[in-house]
Amino acid sequence: MEGAVAREAREAEAPRASAPPPAPSEPPAAPRARPRLVFRTQLAHGSPTGKIEGFTNVRELYAKIAEAFGIAPTEILFCTLNSHKVDMQKLLGGQIGLEDFIFAHVRGETKEVEVTKTEDALGLTITDNGAGYAFIKRIKEGSIINRIEAVCVGDSIEAINDHSIVGCRHYEVAKMLRELPKSQPFTLRLVQPKRAFDMIGQRSRSSKCPVEAKVTSGRETLRLRSGGAATVEEAPSEFEEEASQKVDDLLESYMGIRDPELASTMVETSKKTVSAQEFARCLDSVLGEFAFPDEFVVEVWAAISEAREACG
Numbered sequence: 001m002e003g004a005v006a007r008e009a010r011e012a013e014a015p016r017a018s019a020p021p022p023a024p025s026e027p028p029a030a031p032r033a034r035p036r037l038v039f040r041t042q043l044a045h046g047s048p049t050g051k052i053e054g055f056t057n058v059r060e061l062y063a064k065i066a067e068a069f070g071i072a073p074t075e076i077l078f079c080t081l082n083s084h085k086v087d088m089q090k091l092l093g094g095q096i097g098l099e100d101f102i103f104a105h106v107r108g109e110t111k112e113v114e115v116t117k118t119e120d121a122l123g124l125t126i127t128d129n130g131a132g133y134a135f136i137k138r139i140k141e142g143s144i145i146n147r148i149e150a151v152c153v154g155d156s157i158e159a160i161n162d163h164s165i166v167g168c169r170h171y172e173v174a175k176m177l178r179e180l181p182k183s184q185p186f187t188l189r190l191v192q193p194k195r196a197f198d199m200i201g202q203r204s205r206s207s208k209c210p211v212e213a214k215v216t217s218g219r220e221t222l223r224l225r226s227g228g229a230a231t232v233e234e235a236p237s238e239f240e241e242e243a244s245q246k247v248d249d250l251l252e253s254y255m256g257i258r259d260p261e262l263a264s265t266m267v268e269t270s271k272k273t274v275s276a277q278e279f280a281r282c283l284d285s286v287l288g289e290f291a292f293p294d295e296f297v298v299e300v301w302a303a304i305s306e307a308r309e310a311c312g
Helices: 002-013 058-069 170-178 238-255 260-270 276-290 294-310
Strands: 039-043 050-052 076-081 095-097 101-116 124-128 134-139 156-160 185-193 220-223 231-234
Touching: 039 058, 050 058, 058 076, 058 101, 076 185, 124 170, 134 170, 156 170, 238 260, 238 294, 260 276, 260 294, 276 294
Parallel strands: 039 101, 134 156
Antiparallel strands: 039 050, 076 101, 095 220, 101 185, 124 134, 156 185, 220 231
16 A cells, blocks of 8 residues: 555656647748839930839829939929820829839929900819829810910919919819909919920810820839828729729819829729718718719719729
8 A cells, every 4th residue: 555655656756748849830921022113204305214213102203203303393293104295195193004104394484374254164174293283284175265375285373363372282273263253354374394396386285075095004003192102003994994084074074173093082982882872971081172062973973883884
């Protein structure tokens, strides 16, 4: 009996075999490296080719271009893609194809014109560069502005009646022009883009609203955002292109502006909604500063729905 007790005591004191160590866990996957995106650029009136990278929005893009050519960012009025000409169908908006060539149009001569508003509409379509300058994107054939030879597509509107509008958005400038009284002359101070010799005399106006040309290359684009980092995305689908074009047309007819990036944002917003009422609420939360009228929102919803049905 005593031997059994002693044996149990010895077994209790003997060290127990330790459990095998856990197998080493898999190392965490390395984050996917972001591709280094380098874009080629030139000044539209003529310059060597520069290379830029590391921007996430239009203001940063202009700063990079300005740094490459030793100029101030405020010298840049707007950029076009794959064309050095003042071609509004090639205007840089919120997306850049990964192989696109960027041409920067810089400040040229300043001019002042006096205009008498004899009709409600001047015949101007305004857009802006996303960095403080509003400029003329289209001039309607036969309109008041069309009869003033000094005013050209691509001219930046710097002041109305000596009141500077630098820093104003396109819809604010369009509203100011709409609210000017009829039969009373007013002055526009304009800055035209500096032009190469082969571009002198170009005026470029249209009464129609042509389909905006695609400026992306391949199926991937860099999307610039006013807030947050730029992202590489697939090029827009057929539905997105069709719907955005319809919305951009409505922006021009209701507000006198064209803004493909704004139109694209509205189409993206519509994807999260199932009714015109819900769409209107979402627009108020995302784009409330525009104060879109109810009838405009209804037409936009109908246009997007039409594009969705047409594209299946």
